[in-house]
Amino acid sequence: MEQTEPPKSRLKVEMELDRISNLPSDVIDKILSCLTLKEAVRTSVFSSRWRDKWAMLSGLVFNRECVSTQNRELFVNIVDHVLLSHIVPIHKFVLSRTHLIPFRDIDRWVLHLSRNSIKVFKLHIPYWPAKYKMPLCFFSYQDMIELKLSDCVLKPPTTFKGFRTLKRVNFRSVTLAQDVLENLILCCSLLESLKMRNCDGFTHLKIDAPNLRFLSFAGGLEHVSLQNTINLAVLHFNSWGICHRQDRVCSSNLAEFFVDLPHIQRLTIDGEAVQYLAVGGLPGKLPKPCLDLNFLSLLVVNFNLVLASARINCRIEVQLCKHEVIPSRTD
Secondary structure, three states, X not given: OOOOOOOOOHHXXXXXXXXXXXXXXXXXXXXXXXXXXXXXXXXXXXXXXXXXXXXXXXXXXXXXXXXXXXXXXXXXXXXXXXXXXXXXOOOEEEEEOOOOOOHHHHHHHHHHHOOOOOXXXXXXXXXXXXXXXXXXXXXXXXXXXXXXXXXXXXXXXXXXXXXXXXXXXXXXXXXXXXXXXXXXXXXXXXXXXXXXXXXXXXXXXXXXXXXXXXXXXXXXXXXXXXXXXXXOOEEEEEEEOOOOOHHHOOOOHHHHHHOOOOOOOEEEEEEOHHHHHHOOOOOOOOOOOOOOOOEEEEEOOOHHHHHHHHOOOHHHHHHHOOOOOOXXXXX
């Protein structure tokens, strides 16, 4: 007699038919973390269990991928709705738009986020007709690990003592005064990576950061000073308008530049920065040997002029790097 399988319970049948709804919570969270915000919101139609899951994302990214509308008012309403609907602390906030957003709306969002434990904050907005000035409440983000700003003005209150947990900073077209820049770097004791491009408001680049591993700077300067940067491994230095008059220095810029770079591994120097380092004459040897240096790139607009003024020769290059020196194309 042929045996038949026992009928499946209704619950078991429903579970097989709705496997998505019965995924473990950690799996659902992982899936949502891999989606854009727009895609994550759409998952709310799967079932009642998925309905509010998107509102539990710890990271919010508002860019053209997640919010495609070019309607400024609609975009502002979307951001407002998402922030007000969120039911867990927000740890990551990214706002990157190509069209203008009223500064009063951004102020409101920055204030709302100050009530969260923000760890990653990235802001890129057009600055016409003026750059966006970060509100005072922004400087209360004391749990930040990564900060990326574009077309902004930083003017902290006099009581500001830095971001105690900040490790990675990326500034593009950011305006900050000389004392603000120096205090920001000095007070962020855990800083490991610093990128600055086309920033203004200061004339000297003074870096005092014992944990710094990566430094990239491109912009106008009069002077650069590296102090207490013994762990710096990668340095990209590109400056224009930098002062390189012989009568303004009393010692070798090259020697001063390398004194706190004992563990440098990759060094790229572009533009007038090469001429700046040539000022003050070349020392017979560096203050400390760069034993770890394995990549050296010099990009110069007029290399013949630099050679004539600095008297750079092969002997100096060998002292800079005992490994292979990789030349860079200038065309």
